[in-house]
Amino acid sequence: ETGVTQTPRHLVMGMTNKKSLKCEQHLGHNAMYWYKQSAKKPLELMFVYSLEERVENNSVPSRFSPECPNSSHLFLHLHTLQPEDSALYLCASSQDHNTDTQYFGPGTRLTVL
Amino acid sequence: AQSVTQLGSHVSVSEGALVLLRCNYSSSVPPYLFWYVQYPNQGLQLLLKYTSAATLVKGINGFEAEFKKSETSFHLTKPSAHMSDAAEYFCAVTTDQTGANNLFFGTGTRLTVIP
Numbered sequence: 001e002t003g004v005t006q007t008p009r010h011l012v013m014g015m016t017n018k019k020s021l022k023c024e025q026h027l028g029h030n031a032m033y034w035y036k037q038s039a040k041k042p043l044e045l046m047f048v049y050s051l052e053e054r055v056e057n058n059s060v061p062s063r064f065s066p067e068c069p070n071s072s073h074l075f076l077h078l079h080t081l082q083p084e085d086s087a088l089y090l091c092a093s094s095q096d097h098n099t100d101t102q103y104f105g106p107g108t109r110l111t112v113l
Numbered sequence: 114a115q116s117v118t119q120l121g122s123h124v125s126v127s128e129g130a131l132v133l134l135r136c137n138y139s140s141s142v143p144p145y146l147f148w149y150v151q152y153p154n155q156g157l158q159l160l161l162k163y164t165s166a167a168t169l170v171k172g173i174n175g176f177e178a179e180f181k182k183s184e185t186s187f188h189l190t191k192p193s194a195h196m197s198d199a200a201e202y203f204c205a206v207t208t209d210q211t212g213a214n215n216l217f218f219g220t221g222t223r224l225t226v227i228p
Binding site for chain 1: 156157158159203218
């Protein structure tokens with residue numbers, strides 16, 4: 001595998017379910033990001049991790065819980081989501097968390113019923 | 114705060130015609146500007162970026178963009194559109210004073226190429 005990979009690519013879940021999204025980067029980068037992409041809206045930065053430490057949390061509801069066990073892996077744990085949370089969730093990585101170029105994964109299309 | 118505005122949520126061009134996708138930015142400090150492309154069911158792919166070096170930036174797939182400080186613009190162009198260019202294009206801005214590399218994206222422009 002090369003670049004940034006995300007699993008699963010598609011996920012359908014009920015509002016009472018608990019699921020996790022996984023992101024893995026094979027670029028040797030130190031920073032990783034979660035974005036939410038909703039129709040007709042700009043991409044929204046959710047979380048930023050640098051060297052496994054969270055450096056930014058943009059007022060995201062607590063039903064989204066990130067985890068970064070090492071610099072290559074990033075998870076987004078989901079519980080008691082709402083239908084309006086349905087979106088494409090994109091993971092990205094960059095060499096460091098300054099102005100370095102961010103490289104994106106293919107995303108997970110999440111549908112909350 | 115930084116922001117970008119992409120004029121035109123949909124742009125249609127004929128195959129072989131000039132592609133022009135508009136992006137205007139707002140930033141009180143020198144910006145770093147990016148263009149990304151997103152093909153259906155895929156993530157974002159970097160086309161090009163401006164980091165205060167040359168104002169005319171060349172990217173992949175024949176695209177280029179020119180940074181114009183006086184117009185606060187960073188429009189994306191390609192001399193001749195191909196069918197494979199049909200996708201959604203996003204302009205984004207950050208600065209070295211923006212915490213944690215916070216990229217601010219525009220709402221995107223969907224490019225349709227007519228055969």
